[in-house]
Amino acid sequence: MKFIHIADIHLGAKSGRERKKAMDSYSWQAFSDVIRKAGEEQVQILLIAGDLFHRQPLVRELKEVNYQFSRIPQTQVVLMAGNRDYLAPESCYRTFPWGENVHFLKQEHMDYVELEGMDTRVYGFSYYHKEITEPLYQNIKVKKDGFCNILLAHGGDEKHVPFRSNDFVQCDFDYVALGHVHKPVEIVKNKVVMAGALQPIEFSDTGEHGCFLGEIKEHKCTVEFIPLHYCEYVPLNLKVSPEIGQSALKEFITARLRVAPEYQKFKITLSGFCDEEHPVDAEELKKMDRVVQVVDKCRADYDFEKLKLKYGQQILGRYIRTLEEMPQNEVTKKALYYGVEALMAE
Amino acid sequence: MKITEIQIKNFGKLHNINVRPLPGLNVIYGENETGKSTMQQFITGMLFGMEKQEKTGKNDSYQQYEPWNSSSFYAGAMKFTVGGKPFFLERNFYHKEKSSSLVNEMDGEKLSVEQGDLEMLLGGMKKTTYENTYCIRQAEIETKEEFAEVLQNYFVNASTGSESDIDLTGARKRLLDKKKGAEQRYHEETGQRKEELEKIRLEENILKKDIEQLKGQQTESVVNIPGQPINMIIPERDTNQMAEYLRDLRQKKKQQGYLWRGGISLVIALAGLLLGILNAVRHPLGQGAPGWMVLQLFLLFVFLGGAGSVCHWFQKERRLKKLRRQQQEEAKELTISASRDMEWKRVHEEQEKQAKHQAVEALLHEQLAEKQAMLINLQEEIEEALEAAEEEKELEQQIQAYELAYTTLQTLSQDIYQDNRNQLEEVMSQILAEMTHGKYNTIGLDDQMNLMVEKDNRSLHPWQVSQGVMEQMYVALRFGAGGMFTQEESMPIILDEVFAAFDEKRLEAALQWLGRQNGQIFLFTCQRREMEILERNHIPYGKIMLSR
Numbered sequence: 012m013k014f015i016h017i018a019d020i021h022l023g024a025k026s027g028r029e030r031k032k033a034m035d036s037y038s039w040q041a042f043s044d045v046i047r048k049a050g051e052e053q054v055q056i057l058l059i060a061g062d063l064f065h066r067q068p069l070v071r072e073l074k075e076v077n078y079q080f081s082r083i084p085q086t087q088v089v090l091m092a093g094n095r096d097y098l099a100p101e102s103c104y105r106t107f108p109w110g111e112n113v114h115f116l117k118q119e120h121m122d123y124v125e126l127e128g129m130d131t132r133v134y135g136f137s138y139y140h141k142e143i144t145e146p147l148y149q150n151i152k153v154k155k156d157g158f159c160n161i162l163l164a165h166g167g168d169e170k171h172v173p174f175r176s177n178d179f180v181q182c183d184f185d186y187v188a189l190g191h192v193h194k195p196v197e198i199v200k201n202k203v204v205m206a207g208a209l210q211p212i213e214f215s216d217t218g219e220h221g222c223f224l225g226e227i228k229e230h231k232c233t234v235e236f237i238p239l240h241y242c243e244y245v246p247l248n249l250k251v252s253p254e255i256g257q258s259a260l261k262e263f264i265t266a267r268l269r270v271a272p273e274y275q276k277f278k279i280t281l282s283g284f285c286d287e288e289h290p291v292d293a294e295e296l297k298k299m300d301r302v303v304q305v306v307d308k309c310r311a312d313y314d315f316e317k318l319k320l321k322y323g324q325q326i327l328g329r330y331i332r333t334l335e336e337m338p339q340n341e342v343t344k345k346a347l348y349y350g351v352e353a354l355m356a357e
Numbered sequence: 358m359k360i361t362e363i364q365i366k367n368f369g370k371l372h373n374i375n376v377r378p379l380p381g382l383n384v385i386y387g388e389n390e391t392g393k394s395t396m397q398q399f400i401t402g403m404l405f406g407m408e409k410q411e412k413t414g415k416n417d418s419y420q421q422y423e424p425w426n427s428s429s430f431y432a433g434a435m436k437f438t439v440g441g442k443p444f445f446l447e448r449n450f451y452h453k454e455k456s457s458s459l460v461n462e463m464d465g466e467k468l469s470v471e472q473g474d475l476e477m478l479l480g481g482m483k484k485t486t487y488e489n490t491y492c493i494r495q496a497e498i499e500t501k502e503e504f505a506e507v508l509q510n511y512f513v514n515a516s517t518g519s520e521s522d523i524d525l526t527g528a529r530k531r532l533l534d535k536k537k538g539a540e541q542r543y544h545e546e547t548g549q550r551k552e553e554l555e556k557i558r559l560e561e562n563i564l565k566k567d568i569e570q571l572k573g574q575q576t577e578s579v580v581n582i583p584g585q586p587i588n589m590i591i592p593e594r595d596t597n598q599m600a601e602y603l604r605d606l607r608q609k610k611k612q613q614g615y616l617w618r619g620g621i622s623l624v625i626a627l628a629g630l631l632l633g634i635l636n637a638v639r640h641p642l643g644q645g646a647p648g649w650m651v652l653q654l655f656l657l658f659v660f661l662g663g664a665g666s667v668c669h670w671f672q673k674e675r676r677l678k679k680l681r682r683q684q685q686e687e688a689k690e691l692t693i694s695a696s697r698d699m700e701w702k703r704v705h706e707e708q709e710k711q712a713k714h715q716a717v718e719a720l721l722h723e724q725l726a727e728k729q730a731m732l733i734n735l736q737e738e739i740e741e742a743l744e745a746a747e748e749e750k751e752l753e754q755q756i757q758a759y760e761l762a763y764t765t766l767q768t769l770s771q772d773i774y775q776d777n778r779n780q781l782e783e784v785m786s787q788i789l790a791e792m793t794h795g796k797y798n799t800i801g802l803d804d805q806m807n808l809m810v811e812k813d814n815r816s817l818h819p820w821q822v823s824q825g826v827m828e829q830m831y832v833a834l835r836f837g838a839g840g841m842f843t844q845e846e847s848m849p850i851i852l853d854e855v856f857a858a859f860d861e862k863r864l865e866a867a868l869q870w871l872g873r874q875n876g877q878i879f880l881f882t883c884q885r886r887e888m889e890i891l892e893r894n895h896i897p898y899g900k901i902m903l904s905r
Binding site: 068069071101106325330334342343344345347350353354356 | 766
């Protein structure tokens with residue numbers, strides 16, 4: 012029996028002001044792509060482990076999704092509401108008439124759906140609130156009658172049905188289809204899989220994203236990750252030194268962009284030391300095509316130990332020592348640089 | 358630092374002079390115009406160099422001491438020790454051939470004055486500071502105005518060893534400027550977010566109104582069209598009543614016609630019959646006139662005709678009734694079937710209406726659900742927009758960091774300032790106490806760096822005390838400050854006629870105090886009484902006599 016497992020599609024996501032449109036179309040395109048794939052591969056089950064929508068779905072969106080499902084009548088779709096598209100009292104999920112091949116795990120507590128003619132049950136429940144702190148995925152009783160049992164689950168952090176990977180190692184499920192964490196990872200190989208977001212939602216969702224294509228044969232499951240390349244955020248850490256000027260830096264980034272595939276977008280982190288007088292212009296780099304973020308962690312090239320020696324009891328030396336003795340955090344670290352910079356300025 | 362040998366080749370009025378001072382107190386005696394000031398200038402010139410100024414002014418020491426006989430030969434040398442190590446320093450002051458050499462005499466290592474090696478040996482001291490502290494001249498016993506500034510800066514910048522070029526006021530201003538910049542950007546960011554938030558809130562309000570309206574429409578539609586089917590009253594078939602009426606009317610007219618005609622003929626017949634009978638009575642059988650017979654016959658026919666017509670009318674009437682009955686039945690049947698049609702049509706229409714109504718209701722419901730979902734989403738967006746964005750958080754941190762840097766600098770400078778000030782005041786007070794035999798033992802500085810002395814719990818300014826005490830106070834200040842600039846190894850102290858206003862007693866106390874000091878002191882004087890007192894008190898000193 013073949014299946015596709017996806018999660019966190021976040022349809023309708025529009026976080027971030029400017030990238031509203033791009034994000035929106037990515038998620039719909041990627042979703043439609045998965046449906047096409049399910050048809051091509053003739054998978055029997057499509058598992059959607061929560062957060063299909065970024066927020067409460069609108070009826071027209073549900074209709075579109077339902078239409079997509081109707082394109083693959085041979086595939087049984089099982090889905091649940093996650094923490095983002097939770098079943099609010101007014102949720103359109105509650106009354107929406109799904110197509111015949113769609114099974115929505117609507118209950119608030121552990122339930123299952125039996126898929127006709129497949130000897131398969133899919134367990135799961137839907138979120139009725141944004142947060143669930145009880146560990147509801149522990150000690151699930153599974154019917155043992157030779158059926159293939161799959162768990163569809165969403166969460167994993169402390170505010171969203173906390174669980175540890177161990178919780179599923181000993182379970183009786185043939186496959187555990189997880190969602191919520193945006194990074195795809197096989198927690199237990201071929202058995203417990205966090206699908207990851209279908210496409211990156213935030214800049215922090217770096218690396219490849221896509222779906223898992225799996226097959227269960229006689230209670231043995233194998234899965235394979237299939238990346239979808241609409242968008243990928245690639246972290247690019249550049250170590251700067253005072254000798255590297257702005258134009259050299261730009262040239263380097265341009266060259267790096269040229270060899271990278273078109274779907275890759277870059278988030279640049281500048282580290283190291285820069286010229287005190289000619290710091291890197293991060294704003295200019297931000298304007299470059301396919302550069303989505305520039306974090307400037309460059310510091311002026313100060314050798315605090317030497318400065319402390321040279322200016323021992325003077326204000327500069329005392330300043331460095333005073334700040335180094337403070338509890339270290341981002342503010343004190345910054346203040347150290349700011350103060351030294353101000354004192355050393357001509 | 359101790360100067361061990363002064364070699365003047367050509368410097369102002371001094372030529373080929375070779376002096377070896379003692380490491381302690383040295384008295385340089387000479388009458389006026391013998392070159393005491395020239396010697397002082399030579400020492401500071403050797404230590405800090407001498408620059409020819411572009412604009413020639415009165416105070417240009419370069420020109421002042423440029424030898425008049427051979428301006429190209431304007432040089433000298435000096436031997437000194439720093440930390441016990443001997444050094445040899447040579448300088449040519451002539452601006453066209455300016456040169457200098459510095460050699461460590463212990464290992465012969467060549468050092469470079471240009472590269473700052475000499476400055477390092479002097480502990481980083483600058484010429485201005487030296488002239489304001491170690492170098493005390495008669496004319497300037499009241500410290501120069503700029504000395505207050507030097508002291509201020511000194512209190513802030515240094516507490517030991519070297520000075521620095523750190524400009525604290527500038528640093529603080531830079532921090533404030535940067536903080537302002539960050540604040541401005543922060544306000545821009547938050548402003549944008551707030552604007553966004555307002556937009557969403559507006560959308561929310563519109564949506565809420567829409568929802569209210571939709572809810573209103575829903576209840577309205579429920580009131581207007583009750584859910585159950587209405588009682589169907591099927592109306593009479595709409596037959597052509599007018600035609601019926603006209604037909605009946607015509608029928609009646611016809612009947613009346615028959616009756617009239619039949620009635621007349623009957624009356625005539627009856628009259629004829631009666632006449633015939635009467636005739637027959639009057640004329641027995643067979644006796645009647647034939648005329649009468651004819652009439653009789655005619656009347657009989659008429660009678661028969663009338664009876665026949667009445668008969669005919671009745672028959673016709675019967676037929677008509679039958680027809681009517683038939684027609685009525687037909688009509689009835691027709692009506693029944695037609696009303697069935699009607700009913701079906703009605704029901705169908707009703708169903709359609711209801712379906713329409715239901716569709717409207719469903720649409721309303723769907724719209725409502727949709728809008729409510731949108732409302733939840735907007736409310737979530739509002740919640741998210743209430744939270745500061747990454748950029749804002751970063752800027753907030755920057756502002757905090759600038760603030761922290763600023764306040765830290767502020768407190769540190771105050772601490773250092775206070776430390777240094779307290780330290781200086783302590784040293785000064787000690788010096789003054791020794792020189793005045795405990796008469797004045799507390800000397801301090803006010804906020805404008807003016808000297809204050811305490812006497813009988815009163816704070817006095819220098820001009821409120823005697824000239825002698827005032828000069829003692831300034832000497833104490835110079836010595837105290839000088840001692841603080843270089844703690845490791847003090848610089849040679851130059852005293853130029855500073856004790857001229859001291860009376861015998863005070864001079865003795867001051868010289869006794871000088872004799873106890875570790876540093877090298879050059880006391881320039883044009884009077885012999887300093888030497889006399891030193892000899893009387895058995896204080897060792899080096900004697901350097903300058904003569905014309």
